[in-house]
Amino acid sequence: MSELLAQSILSVAFWHSAIRLSVTTGTAALGEVYAEKSGTVNIGLEGMVLTGAFFGAVGSYYTNSPWGGLLLAAVSGIVMALIHSLVTVFLSANQVVAGTAINILAAGITTFLNGILLKHVSNIPTFSNFAIPGLSRIPFVGEIFFDQNIFVYLLYVMIFVTWFLMKKTRLGLYLRTVGENPKAADSQGISVIRTKLTGMMICGVLAAIGGSFMPLFQLGLFSQNMSGGRGFIALAVVIVGGWKPSLSVLTALLFGMVEAFTYTFQTCYPEVPYQMVMMLPYIITIVVYVFMTGKAKAPAALAIPYEKE
Amino acid sequence: MIAIFIIVAAILTALLLGSVFIAISGENPIKIYIQLVKGAYGSNVLRGITISKMATLLLVGLGVGIAFKCNLVNIGGDGQLLMGALGSALAALYLDNIPTMLHILLCFLMGFLFGAVWGMIAGLLKAYKGMSEMITTIMLNYIATWFVSFLVNGVLKDTESNYPYPWTPEVPDRLKLASLFGTRVNIGILIALAIAVAIFWYLRYTASGYELRASGKNAEAASFVGINVNRSVVKAMALSGGLAGMAGTVELLGSQFRVSDTFANGYGFDGVAVAFLANSNPIGTIFSSFFFSSLQCGAENVARITNVSSSVSGIIQGLIILLILIGTSKKLNRVMKGVLERRKKQHE
Numbered sequence: 097m098s099e100l101l102a103q104s105i106l107s108v109a110f111w112h113s114a115i116r117l118s119v120t121t122g123t124a125a126l127g128e129v130y131a132e133k134s135g136t137v138n139i140g141l142e143g144m145v146l147t148g149a150f151f152g153a154v155g156s157y158y159t160n161s162p163w164g165g166l167l168l169a170a171v172s173g174i175v176m177a178l179i180h181s182l183v184t185v186f187l188s189a190n191q192v193v194a195g196t197a198i199n200i201l202a203a204g205i206t207t208f209l210n211g212i213l214l215k216h217v218s219n220i221p222t223f224s225n226f227a228i229p230g231l232s233r234i235p236f237v238g239e240i241f242f243d244q245n246i247f248v249y250l251l252y253v254m255i256f257v258t259w260f261l262m263k264k265t266r267l268g269l270y271l272r273t274v275g276e277n278p279k280a281a282d283s284q285g286i287s288v289i290r291t292k293l294t295g296m297m298i299c300g301v302l303a304a305i306g307g308s309f310m311p312l313f314q315l316g317l318f319s320q321n322m323s324g325g326r327g328f329i330a331l332a333v334v335i336v337g338g339w340k341p342s343l344s345v346l347t348a349l350l351f352g353m354v355e356a357f358t359y360t361f362q363t364c365y366p367e368v369p370y371q372m373v374m375m376l377p378y379i380i381t382i383v384v385y386v387f388m389t390g391k392a393k394a395p396a397a398l399a400i401p402y403e404k405e
Numbered sequence: 406m407i408a409i410f411i412i413v414a415a416i417l418t419a420l421l422l423g424s425v426f427i428a429i430s431g432e433n434p435i436k437i438y439i440q441l442v443k444g445a446y447g448s449n450v451l452r453g454i455t456i457s458k459m460a461t462l463l464l465v466g467l468g469v470g471i472a473f474k475c476n477l478v479n480i481g482g483d484g485q486l487l488m489g490a491l492g493s494a495l496a497a498l499y500l501d502n503i504p505t506m507l508h509i510l511l512c513f514l515m516g517f518l519f520g521a522v523w524g525m526i527a528g529l530l531k532a533y534k535g536m537s538e539m540i541t542t543i544m545l546n547y548i549a550t551w552f553v554s555f556l557v558n559g560v561l562k563d564t565e566s567n568y569p570y571p572w573t574p575e576v577p578d579r580l581k582l583a584s585l586f587g588t589r590v591n592i593g594i595l596i597a598l599a600i601a602v603a604i605f606w607y608l609r610y611t612a613s614g615y616e617l618r619a620s621g622k623n624a625e626a627a628s629f630v631g632i633n634v635n636r637s638v639v640k641a642m643a644l645s646g647g648l649a650g651m652a653g654t655v656e657l658l659g660s661q662f663r664v665s666d667t668f669a670n671g672y673g674f675d676g677v678a679v680a681f682l683a684n685s686n687p688i689g690t691i692f693s694s695f696f697f698s699s700l701q702c703g704a705e706n707v708a709r710i711t712n713v714s715s716s717v718s719g720i721i722q723g724l725i726i727l728l729i730l731i732g733t734s735k736k737l738n739r740v741m742k743g744v745l746e747r748r749k750k751q752h753e
Contacts, residue, residue: 137539139480182731183727183730183734186736187730187731187734187737188735188736189730189731189733189734190730192478192539193677193681193726193730194726194727196674196677196678197678197726198723198727199674200674200719200722200723200726201719201722201723201727202723203719204716204718204721204722205716205720207714207719208426208714208716208717208719208720211714211716325543325547328543331539332540332543335537369558369559371552371554371558372555374551374554375552375555378544378545378547378551379548382530382544382545385541386530386534386536389534389536403735
């Protein structure tokens with residue numbers, strides 16, 4: 097037991113892996129907050145994470161720089177968000193079906209192009225760790241949170257930016273109004289289409305950047321369907337986090353912690369079947385969700401297509 | 406009539422766009438599409454594979470369709486199918502001394518039950534806790550996958566074969582679904598077709614089916630006339646899961662013969678595409694499952710002999726759904742009408 101503790105919550109390495117395992121989910125979840133606040137449920141999040149991962153790898157390989165990968169990933173996220181919006185925002189079609197189509201399409205396109213653009217590529221330029229001078233010297237806490245990589249720092253910044261944007265700016269007010277009551281927003285002269293489009297585009301960019309973390313830092317390569325459900329988990333994370341940016345990212349971190357813990361648990365207790373431990377994060381999510389119901393309210397017009405009369 | 410026109414136009418447009426991808430691979434699209442049809446139906450064996458897959462997709466698609474009818478989105482087909490396969494495998498491997506026909510029937514029953522319970526969990530959480538069935542079914546997918554993985558790595562593991570990946574022992578030969586006369590097509594498709602007709606009848610001609618549809622169309626109005634909407638939601642999810650579970654049975658006794666943790670293979674999401682293409686109509690689902698299974702099996706065969714990746718079928722599938730969403734958009738329809746009227750006025 098003491099060994100398990102020493103190797104888990106008392107160890108810096110454990111927290112590093114917990115944070116790494118939650119970066120993709122957390123970033124994508126922040127993106128989903130923008131979409132859902134403006135009334136669009138984006139089931140295609142998983143596909144956007146996957147697209148970001150693939151084009152992140154492509155960009156990094158062909159420009160020979162991880163920055164190129166990050167940029168191309170963001171662009172690919174915008175393109176996917178535009179396809180989604182064309183159907184759901186402009187044409188007011190069923191959001192869930194559109195999202196499922198995006199997921200199927202993303203899996204198809206990335207697998208297809210992977211065989212052409214990244215054939216025999218096993219190594220791409222990646223970002224390296226960057227310790228923030230000073231802060232990272234703080235024992236334990238500093239080492240955990242400030243001896244990280246650009247994706248983690250970006251996530252910190254985005255939590256604050258998202259909170260600020262939602263609560264303190266006009267765009268945030270527009271997004272929330274459109275998500276709560278598009279008709280009222282419309283009568284106030286707010287363009288519902290433009291607002292929803294903005295929400296979706298930010299969502300696409302963040303989901304894709306979250307996805308690009310996997311090839312651009314964690315693994316250094318792209319593999320088929322590498323998103324592995326992290327986009328789906330991000331959807332759950334947003335609900336459990338009550339549509340709040342900070343709580344959503346914290347929930348994502350909780351997910352990463354449980355995942356990291358299962359790996360540690362495996363090495364400490366190899367006799368316990370690891371599959372039973374791997375089930376835990378999902379069971380915990382459902383249980384937390386049960387207790388969450390009624391506590392936080394979803395945007396009132398979520399998933400309801402809006403059509404001007 | 407217009408709906409069918411839109412569907413055909415969407416399919417043709419998607420195939421046209423798909424040919425761009427084929428051209429990128431350096432192949433002639435027309436030749437590839439011909440090869441695709443040959444790959445799905447060119448021989449007895451290929452026909453067998455394609456129609457088996459159709460049976461599985463049809464059952465999952467019927468399940469997703471029933472949920473759609475009740476205004477529910479079941480994306481948990483993968484988990485429900487896997488649990489169904491597990492239930493069937495338990496019946497197939499551990500029951501003994503039962504007449505073959507009865508034994509097969511029991512396998513289907515267990516498949517239905519296991520899938521139904523898995524779907525019902527999401528239904529109960531939706532009805533009584535207001536939890537999004539999309540989220541819970543996705544979580545239940547992962548739980549099912551790890552649970553089955555736990556079992557096939559442990560108590561259910563086949564210790565006799567030297568296969569490097571864990572799976573269960575093979576189901577007894579006498580339980581494997583028989584082939585139709587002189588073909589490699591197994592009777593799974595007949596079972597699936599019969600169930601499609603039964604579901605059509607259930608939705609259209611029974612009180613229970615009517616309640617289910619009414620709850621989906623307008624929950625408020627339905628509860629006003631005394632329909633228990635919550636019960637409809639639970640029922641729809643249980644039925645939906647049960648049908649996916651039976652897809653697991655058909656897949657187990659007709660194609661795969663063993664359960665492994667990769668057994669479900671994304672059928673649940675394909676089911677959403679199948680049900681959507683058919684507009685959730687059980688009879689239409691027969692055609693859409695036929696189409697998608699042909700597309701997928703054909704593409705796999707094309708990939709084996711040419712440069713074109715089998716993932717091109719996924720691209721086409723995704724495009725078809727998006728194009729139908731565009732084509733059936735009421736908003737687009739109104740805008741187009743407006744444009745035409747304005748033109749007319751200008752002419753006058």
